[in-house]
Amino acid sequence: MVTIKDLAKEVGVSVATVSRALTGSGYASPDVRHRVLEAAERLDYKPNEVARALNTSRSNVVGVLVPDITNPYFPKVIRGIEDEAIRNDHRVIIGNTDHDVDKESKYLEIFRQNNCAGIISATWSVGRTAYSDSRPLILLDRVAEDFPSIEADNLKGGRLQAMHLIEQGADKVLVIKGHEEYSSFNDRSVGTIETLETHGIEYETLKYMHLERLFVDGNSDLLTKFNGIICPNDVTAYKVLNGLRALDIAVPDAVKVIGYDNLDFSAYVHPSLTTIGQPIYELGRNAFRMLMDLAAGKPAPSQVLDVALVRRQST
Amino acid sequence: MVTIKDLAKEVGVSVATVSRALTGSGYASPDVRHRVLEAAERLDYKPNEVARALNTSRSNVVGVLVPDITNPYFPKVIRGIEDEAIRNDHRVIIGNTDHDVDKESKYLEIFRQNNCAGIISATWSVGRTAYSDSRPLILLDRVAEDFPSIEADNLKGGRLQAMHLIEQGADKVLVIKGHEEYSSFNDRSVGTIETLETHGIEYETLKYMHLERLFVDGNSDLLTKFNGIICPNDVTAYKVLNGLRALDIAVPDAVKVIGYDNLDFSAYVHPSLTTIGQPIYELGRNAFRMLMDLAAGKPAPSQVLDVALVRRQST
C-alpha cells in the first residue's frame, strides 16, 4: 500500500507537506502542491481511512439501525442513505435490531468503537437505550424529544386512508393498527380514527398482534361485517387480500382495502392495491443530509415529508 | 472514552500487560489478568476497533457488494451475512454497484482503504475489475475461476422448472432468460433448455431485455401461443402474471407460469406462484463463514446449495 510517506519520498518533501497539500488544510506552495498531486495520481495513492479515523477520532462511517432489513420497507430507505453517503464519501454499516434493545445497544457500542461519524436509527427503542453517547443521531420514521427526526406525514397519511374509503362509500370500517411502539403507526391511526369519527363512520380497531384472528376458520364474520379495511402497511394488506379471496369476498365490490407504503409489489397483487405513497428513498437520503449537517455543527431541523394517495383497484 | 491507558493506570500495570491480559495473546499472571478484566468491566472499557485495525492492518469490517439492495433477492442474503458477521464480531459495509464497473472498483478501493477483513461480492464484473488486491474474496451467486464461490444449484433449478411444467402438461414453452452476464441465470437456462429438448418439447427463448415486448399492445400472440412460461426470477413472473391477466388468459388453465427464488411475496400474488426455492439466507450466512475460513488461511472450498420446487397455484 502506498502511503503518505512514499509520496513524501517521491516528491522530496516531508510527510507534513504532503498531508497539507493533499487535504488542502494548511499551506503548501503551488509548485509543491502540484507535484504532490501528480505523484499521488501516478502512484495511485489513496489515504488510509483507518489511520485518518484514528487520528481525527471520527471515521467516515455512519451506522444505520433498522429492525430488519428483510422488511421490504427498509431496503429503499437504506438505498437512499447509501447513495447520499457515497456521494459524500461516507460508508454505511447496517445493524438489524429485531426490536431487541440489547442488540440495539450492542450496535450503538460498536458504532462508538468505530469512531462512527453518526447514526441514523429507524428503531423505536433508541430513546430508552443507554444513549449517553454524544454522537450525532437522526431518528428516521420515529420521533422523540432531544433528537432531530425525519418522517413522512403519518397523520395526513392516516387521514387520507380514511377519507378515501369514505369517499368510496365505505361506512363500516375495520382499522388494523400497526406496531404500537412506533410513533409512525400511532400517528396514522390517530389520523384515520379522527377522520372516521368526524364523518360519523362506524369502525372497529384491531391490534396488529391479533391480525391472525382475521384468518382463523370460523371467524369469517370478522371479515364479512366490514365494507372497508384500513391496513397499517402494504404487507398487511396483502394478507388481508388473501384472506378475503379465500372467503370469496369480492374486492373492491364487497370490501375496499387500502394499504400504506406503496411498495413496488403493490402494483402486482390482485386486485392491485390502493395505498399511501411515502417518499421512502428520500426519507433515507434526507436523513443522511441531516446527519451531515448535524455533524458539521449546522442546524438540522426535523423534517416531515409529504405523502399522497395512490389509487389502484382495491378500492 | 476509556482506553487501555486508563485501565493500566487503574490496575497499576503497563498498557502492554493490559493488552495481553485482554486479548489473551501473551502472558499475564492469573492475578493481573483477573484484576484487568475486573477493571475493564467496571469502567466499561471497549477496545477501539479503529486503533486495532490500524495496528493490525486488518479491520473487522467486511465489504459486501450487491447490484442493488432494492432488488428483493438481496436483503435476505445480506441478513444472512450480517447475522453471521455479528456473531463473529464483524460488521458489514454495503455497496450498491448498479452493474457499474466504475462504482464497483470504487468500492473495492474503499474496502482497501478501510483495511477490510474481506469481501463478499454478488456482482458480476468483479473478475474483470482491476482486482489486484489480495484481500480474501468470496463470490456469491456467481462463479469465476480463481475465487471460491457459493451459489445455489442453478442447473438443477432450471431443470426442475422445465420438468415441472412438462409434468403439468405444457408442451409449448416460453423460456424467459435472465441477465446474461450472470452465470447463475445462464446455468438455469442451460438446465431448462436441456430438459426441454430431451423431452422433445417445443420452446422459444426471450431475452430478459426484450421482456417488455410481451406486454405491448398488439403483441398478445406472443403470450397466447404458449401454454407454459418459465421465468428467470419471481419478479419477472409477477409481471408475466399481470400481463396475462390483462389479456384475460387463465392461469394455470391456459398457461402455466413458474418463477424462481421463492420470494415471500410469491405466496401473495394471485394465483400464488409456483417457483424454485433457494436457500437465500443460508447463501449469505455460508458466504460469511467461507470468508472467515479464507481469512484464517483455512481452505474454503466452493459450495453449491440445494434448491427445491415450491408448488403453488400458478401451475
Added chain:
DNA sequence: TTGTAGGCGTTATCAG
C-alpha cells in the same frame, strides 16, 4: 512556506 515531533489507541517486539 516547510519540517519536526507528538499523538490517536492498540498490538508486538524486545529486554529485563
Added chain:
DNA sequence: CTGATAACGCCTACAA
C-alpha cells in the same frame, strides 16, 4: 511474567 518502546498511517501544532 512484565514494562518500555516502536510501529500502524495520518494530521496538526509549533518551530524553523
